[in-house]
Amino acid sequence: MGEELTEPGGGVRLYVEAPLGHHVRVTPDEGQAHYLLHVMRAKVGDLLTLFNGRDGEWSARIAEVSKRTCVLECKTQIGAQREVPDLWLVFAPVKKTPADYLTQKATELGVRVLQPVFTRRTIVTRVNTDRMRANAIEAAEQSGRVSVPETREAVGFEKLLAHWPAERRIFFCDEAGDAKPIADVLRDAPDERCAIFTGPEGGFESREREALRALANVTPVSLGTRILRADTAALAALAVWQAIKGDWRA
Amino acid sequence: MGEELTEPGGGVRLYVEAPLGHHVRVTPDEGQAHYLLHVMRAKVGDLLTLFNGRDGEWSARIAEVSKRTCVLECKTQIGAQREVPDLWLVFAPVKKTPADYLTQKATELGVRVLQPVFTRRTIVTRVNTDRMRANAIEAAEQSGRVSVPETREAVGFEKLLAHWPAERRIFFCDEAGDAKPIADVLRDAPDERCAIFTGPEGGFESREREALRALANVTPVSLGTRILRADTAALAALAVWQAIKGDWRA
Numbered sequence: 001m002g003e004e005l006t007e008p009g010g011g012v013r014l015y016v017e018a019p020l021g022h023h024v025r026v027t028p029d030e031g032q033a034h035y036l037l038h039v040m041r042a043k044v045g046d047l048l049t050l051f052n053g054r055d056g057e058w059s060a061r062i063a064e065v066s067k068r069t070c071v072l073e074c075k076t077q078i079g080a081q082r083e084v085p086d087l088w089l090v091f092a093p094v095k096k097t098p099a100d101y102l103t104q105k106a107t108e109l110g111v112r113v114l115q116p117v118f119t120r121r122t123i124v125t126r127v128n129t130d131r132m133r134a135n136a137i138e139a140a141e142q143s144g145r146v147s148v149p150e151t152r153e154a155v156g157f158e159k160l161l162a163h164w165p166a167e168r169r170i171f172f173c174d175e176a177g178d179a180k181p182i183a184d185v186l187r188d189a190p191d192e193r194c195a196i197f198t199g200p201e202g203g204f205e206s207r208e209r210e211a212l213r214a215l216a217n218v219t220p221v222s223l224g225t226r227i228l229r230a231d232t233a234a235l236a237a238l239a240v241w242q243a244i245k246g247d248w249r250a
Numbered sequence: 251m252g253e254e255l256t257e258p259g260g261g262v263r264l265y266v267e268a269p270l271g272h273h274v275r276v277t278p279d280e281g282q283a284h285y286l287l288h289v290m291r292a293k294v295g296d297l298l299t300l301f302n303g304r305d306g307e308w309s310a311r312i313a314e315v316s317k318r319t320c321v322l323e324c325k326t327q328i329g330a331q332r333e334v335p336d337l338w339l340v341f342a343p344v345k346k347t348p349a350d351y352l353t354q355k356a357t358e359l360g361v362r363v364l365q366p367v368f369t370r371r372t373i374v375t376r377v378n379t380d381r382m383r384a385n386a387i388e389a390a391e392q393s394g395r396v397s398v399p400e401t402r403e404a405v406g407f408e409k410l411l412a413h414w415p416a417e418r419r420i421f422f423c424d425e426a427g428d429a430k431p432i433a434d435v436l437r438d439a440p441d442e443r444c445a446i447f448t449g450p451e452g453g454f455e456s457r458e459r460e461a462l463r464a465l466a467n468v469t470p471v472s473l474g475t476r477i478l479r480a481d482t483a484a485l486a487a488l489a490v491w492q493a494i495k496g497d498w499r500a
Binding site: 101104105108142143145180181182184222223225227235236237240244248250 | 347393487496500
């Protein structure tokens with residue numbers, strides 16, 4: 001029957017866009033084929049896991065191999081489709097290496113949407129959405145997720161607020177104000193659609209803080225008095241949310 | 251009176267080892283002198299902040315400048331000595347870039363001690379303690395801490411357990427077992443000396459888990475079912491601890 005393709009940390013899991021189902025055949029993309037054939041030295045009959053964010057998790061085998069590509073065939077469904085909690089991360093983008101790190105960690109921590117937003121003090125002027133997407137896919141594969149977070153194009157602060165969905169609560173990490181401690185706020189919060197909103201290194205401008213607080217469904221939260229880097233604040237708030245409101249609960 | 255040396259994120263804060271007090275003069279080390287004179291282009295009379303982990307936070311001025319070094323003179327104490335909560339991070343070391351990141355973030359998140367430990371599945375075989383110390387100092391300066399976490403030499407798992415202080419509770423991040431959710435455990439935990447203990451990418455071996463659970467003051471905790479990288483797990487657990495048990499509380 002072939003062997004399971006393994007590496008430190010577990011078997012190979014690949015995200016694909018194609019539909020998955022009994023005996024369905026899938027052609028991996030160029031990078032995946034290279035990884036399977038030349039990094040993992042996969043042979044016909046070897047097993048791996050596939051998911052596409054819609055059809056659950058499938059055990060598949062390598063059905064054909066040619067020089068440059070291969071064909072994978074779904075065998076059995078090994079897990080149902082499941083979703084992470086309905087939590088978005090809205091964040092002022094950071095530079096390259098911290099941005100990679102932030103995307104990977106936020107994916108492991110189980111966000112559903114990654115939404116970069118340009119605030120006035122944001123120094124980064126461009127977001128590489130393709131790179132963000134690639135990082136999110138890799139982290140989803142490695143973390144055992146059956147879904148990849150949606151990576152959105154960056155938007156300006158005013159536009160984001162103007163189109164903010166009324167039914168989604170924003171927990172806004174406010175280092176400058178009189179915000180209540182995040183654990184106190186989350187402990188008393190109802191179960192609803194949520195977003196964590198974190199600012200750039202220099203913080204939000206006061207007019208941005210006012211605009212945020214003027215929205216009906218915004219709750220400022222405090223992450224203590226030490227100065228956290230932008231990416232630290234985002235990951236810390238996501239972890240605390242998952243622990244108190246998310247799927248780290250029993 | 252000179253001007254405050256500023257950069258994105260706030261004024262210059264430097265950690266020094268020398269005693270601090272009224273009119274006390276301090277000579278920065280070579281790297282700090284280079285940074286002040288050639289990166290920040292400091293001049294006599296410019297102001298900065300000093301701390302040493304014992305004498306509080308001091309406003310100092312640049313009293314003398316020569317080609318290669320300078321002399322700083324303490325003016326007024328601007329903050330009392332204060333400590334972070336009594337929380338240690340015990341962690342299986344990770345490779346270079348994630349290790350830098352982990353040290354920086356753990357410092358921002360307010361740990362008192364960083365203790366690397368070699369478990370059976372730890373892949374990294376060497377910890378650069380000097381580099382860890384330098385990262386901790388830089389993060390302490392930038393995060394507004396008045397103390398630098400103690401960065402300890404790496405030890406083996408058995409040795410660590412054999413010498414573990416009886417009065418310090420270990421919250422052990424156990425991905426394999428029946429551990430209770432971290433928020434539930436911390437909510438009911440008494441205030442005491444604590445450590446977060448996180449394993450390597452491949453997790454603890456079962457005999458290590460048993461050895462840990464056999465200690466009197468060890469509580470396993472769960473961070474959910476997604477697979478977290480070693481550094482993500484450590485940072486997530488620290489953030490949740492600060493939010494529920496630490497100084498992010500009101």
